[in-house]
Amino acid sequence: MIFINFKAYREAFGRNALELAKIAENVADRSGIYIAVAVNYLDLPLIARNVSIDVFAQHVDAVEFGSFTGSVNAEMLKEYGARGSLINHSERRLTLADIDFCVNKLRALGMNSIVCTNNVSTTSAVSALKPDFVAVEPPELIGSGIAVSKAKPEIVENAVVSAKRICKDVKVLCGAGITNHEDYVRALDLGADGVLLASGIVKAKDQKKALEELAGLL
Amino acid sequence: MIFINFKAYREAFGRNALELAKIAENVADRSGIYIAVAVNYLDLPLIARNVSIDVFAQHVDAVEFGSFTGSVNAEMLKEYGARGSLINHSERRLTLADIDFCVNKLRALGMNSIVCTNNVSTTSAVSALKPDFVAVEPPELIGSGIAVSKAKPEIVENAVVSAKRICKDVKVLCGAGITNHEDYVRALDLGADGVLLASGIVKAKDQKKALEELAGLL
Amino acid sequence: MIFINFKAYREAFGRNALELAKIAENVADRSGIYIAVAVNYLDLPLIARNVSIDVFAQHVDAVEFGSFTGSVNAEMLKEYGARGSLINHSERRLTLADIDFCVNKLRALGMNSIVCTNNVSTTSAVSALKPDFVAVEPPELIGSGIAVSKAKPEIVENAVVSAKRICKDVKVLCGAGITNHEDYVRALDLGADGVLLASGIVKAKDQKKALEELAGLL
Amino acid sequence: MIFINFKAYREAFGRNALELAKIAENVADRSGIYIAVAVNYLDLPLIARNVSIDVFAQHVDAVEFGSFTGSVNAEMLKEYGARGSLINHSERRLTLADIDFCVNKLRALGMNSIVCTNNVSTTSAVSALKPDFVAVEPPELIGSGIAVSKAKPEIVENAVVSAKRICKDVKVLCGAGITNHEDYVRALDLGADGVLLASGIVKAKDQKKALEELAGLL
Numbered sequence: 089m090i091f092i093n094f095k096a097y098r099e100a101f102g103r104n105a106l107e108l109a110k111i112a113e114n115v116a117d118r119s120g121i122y123i124a125v126a127v128n129y130l131d132l133p134l135i136a137r138n139v140s141i142d143v144f145a146q147h148v149d150a151v152e153f154g155s156f157t158g159s160v161n162a163e164m165l166k167e168y169g170a171r172g173s174l175i176n177h178s179e180r181r182l183t184l185a186d187i188d189f190c191v192n193k194l195r196a197l198g199m200n201s202i203v204c205t206n207n208v209s210t211t212s213a214v215s216a217l218k219p220d221f222v223a224v225e226p227p228e229l230i231g232s233g234i235a236v237s238k239a240k241p242e243i244v245e246n247a248v249v250s251a252k253r254i255c256k257d258v259k260v261l262c263g264a265g266i267t268n269h270e271d272y273v274r275a276l277d278l279g280a281d282g283v284l285l286a287s288g289i290v291k292a293k294d295q296k297k298a299l300e301e302l303a304g305l306l
Numbered sequence: 307m308i309f310i311n312f313k314a315y316r317e318a319f320g321r322n323a324l325e326l327a328k329i330a331e332n333v334a335d336r337s338g339i340y341i342a343v344a345v346n347y348l349d350l351p352l353i354a355r356n357v358s359i360d361v362f363a364q365h366v367d368a369v370e371f372g373s374f375t376g377s378v379n380a381e382m383l384k385e386y387g388a389r390g391s392l393i394n395h396s397e398r399r400l401t402l403a404d405i406d407f408c409v410n411k412l413r414a415l416g417m418n419s420i421v422c423t424n425n426v427s428t429t430s431a432v433s434a435l436k437p438d439f440v441a442v443e444p445p446e447l448i449g450s451g452i453a454v455s456k457a458k459p460e461i462v463e464n465a466v467v468s469a470k471r472i473c474k475d476v477k478v479l480c481g482a483g484i485t486n487h488e489d490y491v492r493a494l495d496l497g498a499d500g501v502l503l504a505s506g507i508v509k510a511k512d513q514k515k516a517l518e519e520l521a522g523l524l
Numbered sequence: 525m526i527f528i529n530f531k532a533y534r535e536a537f538g539r540n541a542l543e544l545a546k547i548a549e550n551v552a553d554r555s556g557i558y559i560a561v562a563v564n565y566l567d568l569p570l571i572a573r574n575v576s577i578d579v580f581a582q583h584v585d586a587v588e589f590g591s592f593t594g595s596v597n598a599e600m601l602k603e604y605g606a607r608g609s610l611i612n613h614s615e616r617r618l619t620l621a622d623i624d625f626c627v628n629k630l631r632a633l634g635m636n637s638i639v640c641t642n643n644v645s646t647t648s649a650v651s652a653l654k655p656d657f658v659a660v661e662p663p664e665l666i667g668s669g670i671a672v673s674k675a676k677p678e679i680v681e682n683a684v685v686s687a688k689r690i691c692k693d694v695k696v697l698c699g700a701g702i703t704n705h706e707d708y709v710r711a712l713d714l715g716a717d718g719v720l721l722a723s724g725i726v727k728a729k730d731q732k733k734a735l736e737e738l739a740g741l742l
Numbered sequence: 743m744i745f746i747n748f749k750a751y752r753e754a755f756g757r758n759a760l761e762l763a764k765i766a767e768n769v770a771d772r773s774g775i776y777i778a779v780a781v782n783y784l785d786l787p788l789i790a791r792n793v794s795i796d797v798f799a800q801h802v803d804a805v806e807f808g809s810f811t812g813s814v815n816a817e818m819l820k821e822y823g824a825r826g827s828l829i830n831h832s833e834r835r836l837t838l839a840d841i842d843f844c845v846n847k848l849r850a851l852g853m854n855s856i857v858c859t860n861n862v863s864t865t866s867a868v869s870a871l872k873p874d875f876v877a878v879e880p881p882e883l884i885g886s887g888i889a890v891s892k893a894k895p896e897i898v899e900n901a902v903v904s905a906k907r908i909c910k911d912v913k914v915l916c917g918a919g920i921t922n923h924e925d926y927v928r929a930l931d932l933g934a935d936g937v938l939l940a941s942g943i944v945k946a947k948d949q950k951k952a953l954e955e956l957a958g959l960l
Contacts, residue, residue, distance in 0.1 A: 096367075096374040102385050129347035129378055130386050147376030153316040155449055155505070158365030158398040160314075160347055167320050168348050176620065180376040183617035184649060185642045192645075210624045212652035216690060217645050231373055254652060254690065287373070399837035402830065402867060403860045410863070428842045430870035434908060435863050472870060472908060532803075532810040538821050565783035565814055566822050583812030585750075591885055591941070592750040593833040594801030596783055603756050604784050616812040667809055723809070 089122040089282025100290045105131040111296045113139045119303040126174050136169030148173040150186035162193040172200030178227045191219045211247040215254040223284040225263035231287050235271035236264040248279035269304045307340040307500025318508045323349040329514045331357045337521040344392050354387030366391040368404035380411045390418030396445045409437045429465040433472040441502040443481035449505050453489035454482040466497035487522045525558045525718025528725050536726045541567040547732045549575045555739040562610050572605030581609040586622035598629040608636030614663045627655045647683040651690040659720040665700035667723050671707035672700040684715035705740045743776045743936025746943050754944045759785040765950045767793045773957040780828050790823030799827040804840035816847045826854030832881045845873045865901040869908040877938040883918035885941050889925035890918040902933035923958045
């Protein structure tokens with residue numbers, strides 16, 4: 089499984105976002121690998137209508153409908169076709185109570201939650217909330233090009249073991265520094281169910297080629 | 307001038323949002339009053355394409371393009387047709403440095419900023435940043451149905467005088483509790499350039515009638 | 525075990541704080557019950573020197589020594605004699621990463637962590653971080669005078685079971701609405717190791733009598 | 743005027759803090775320059791009792807007495823002898839509404855507010871709140887050793903002019919990168935009333951010598 093976080097990169101916003109989502113759809117079809125994208129709120133409606141792969145939000149606010157100026161809640165995401173949302177990304181940390189709220193809300197709506205964590209112990213903690221996915225990303229490696237699966241394999245292995253001990257159904261993604269097929273395979277070898285990455289694809293000179301390589305098509 | 311904040315109200319989201327925006331457009335046409343709407347990120351692309359009135363975001367993040375998962379910046383809003391953004395609403399307060407960043411960024415992009423404040427002194431402070439609009443809303447009256455222009459006219463008057471002393475071009479809106487034409491007229495009499503309101507229209511049994519009444523068409 | 529959170533109550537600040545801490549010490553001696561107090565930063569140095577019971581901070585920042593204007597870290601607390609700190613109180617929520625940081629830091633320094641949570645699932649999550657204590661406090665009951673152990677006994681029971689399943693050594697406190705001996709006993713009956721309370725003692729007309737009653741001395 | 747922010751530096755905490763405060767008192771006496779220190783909450787009570795110079799907090803929470811676990815308000819600071827507080831330091835940013843609250847509260851208590859800002863426009867904005875001091879510190883120069891008064895003299899000059907135009911009584915400090923007497927004199931030449939600095943003194947090999955040099959005693 090490959091999740092691509094478009095972040096607020098210009099290369100993955102607006103027209104670029106739709107193109108990259110189409111590339112992801114194409115590579116998913118050809119490789120047979122599950123690929124999903126996490127896109128900007130403004131891009132989400134258009135992309136969700138135009139690709140067959142799962143589209144996630146990058147964040148969801150821990151609120152219901154009501155007096156919450158500027159907030160986007162889970163039901164809103166669902167209405168526009170999102171499959172779920174990233175929660176607690178290192179660039180958008182939440183309180184524990186809000187993570188819990190969002191995981192429960194998404195589950196109640198039949199949507200998927202991907203909760204980001206920074207190490208093994210927070211991965212265990214989040215697993216107790218029974219999200220669909222936990223994505224462990226050592227913050228110091230995010231955007232570094234140094235794959236966590238290479239540089240700190242023990243974090244991935246321990247995160248997987250710890251997470252599944254607490255909630256056997258939780259899927260574990262590993263993030264931070266993933267850029268190529270070797271990193272991806274290594275992550276799976278370490279027990280991860282998939283990877284979450286961003287700049288490795290989004291900032292690549294040739295996004296299509298980068299994703300094909302990641303998916304093992306080259 | 308009338309600005310309607312759709313907040314995260316169910317009555318002003320999705321299909322409801324487009325309908326309400328169309329009502330606003332219609333009432334603006336018939337009354338000759340400038341009416342604009344501040345909508346949810348997810349609704350913004352569709353609404354901006356489908357109405358001729360100005361469409362604002364309810365919040366904008368103080369970032370450029372880059373590694374900012376979950377963020378929406380001013381350029382993104384512009385690309386999707388937003389006229390500008392509310393900033394620092396009481397339900398989404400920002401640091402002063404971030405307010406300043408957003409006001410400058412919107413100005414540089416030829417967009418409009420509406421900075422919300424809670425009293426006379428913060429209205430003065432914000433005016434020094436030279437936004438297009440300052441919207442003063444005593445938090446205790448927001449959603450109360452008690453119009454600030456009636457209950458605390460001196461706040462509106464003093465906010466107007468203080469704001470224009472510091473920046474003569476800034477327009478002052480008054481918010482909190484505005485629901486009917488009388489409140490609106492009173493706000494203008496006190497020197498305000500317009501009103502910012504939400505529940506008074508959005509939560510009305512008959513939104514169209516409520517807006518027509520506010521605009522003096524009934 | 526009884527933990528009294530002095531919050532920012534005037535009745536538990538400055539001279540009042542020292543008096544109340546002395547009362548707590550006295551009641552602890554006479555009842556044989558472990559009683560500890562969580563006091564304001566400014567009061568902490570004096571109180572820690574003047575009572576024999578454990579003194580906690582109400583919050584600790586997730587930082588080391590360094591460029592962190594306005595922050596108080598765990599080592600600082602230790603230097604002034606604190607036994608540990610409350611973490612993530614509902615009035616001072618932290619991100620999960622910061623809760624994890626503080627729990628680890630306090631443990632490394634031989635200090636005690638008391639992490640506040642709002643329900644059963646967040647109690648489980650926090651237990652995975654292996655703090656010394658988890659204090660479950662349904663936010664809607666805090667300061668209500670309605671004891672969680674009476675109003676929602678299943679929350680206490682389930683919190684205890686869930687917490688110990690994940691970390692058998694973690695001690696579970698229950699908070700929110702606890703005011704008298706009956707509430708306290710009921711909490712213990714439900715499996716809690718103790719209670720965390722604030723207004724029930726601090727805002728009592730006669731703090732000493734209230735604490736004696738709570739501890740079963742009357 | 744020289745304000746020394748002790749931050750959360752180990753070299754300015756606990757015993758070190760008292761020593762450095764004593765050095766500041768001594769240099770103030772000998773140089774005739776007003777010198778004040780902004781210290782950690784835990785150190786504040788002891789230092790305020792033991793030096794004759796003004797002692798400030800590094801932050802104050804925008805709350806009254808009440809249910810505010812972990813908060814320190816202005817009255818608490820006053821009770822322990824603080825002269826006032828830094829507000830909105832770049833390492834502890836506040837919302838505009840909270841800055842306003844704190845400035846007003848400190849003024850009402852006869853205490854002094856020092857509000858930190860990051861550029862000319864936010865300095866103007868803060869001046870409208872009528873604090874006692876505005877300390878302009880371009881964030882990119884904080885801790886850099888490159889004095890703002892040398893590297894960006896126009897920021898200091900423009901901040902002074904803009905601030906006094908809006909509130910003639912406000913005193914302007916300049917911060918960021920100040921380390922020696924030349925930087926200090928240049929700041930005064932540019933119209934500043936004084937300087938706010940931290941690492942330049944706190945992290946100096948010989949703190950006393952560094953402060954004597956800054957004050958022009960060497």
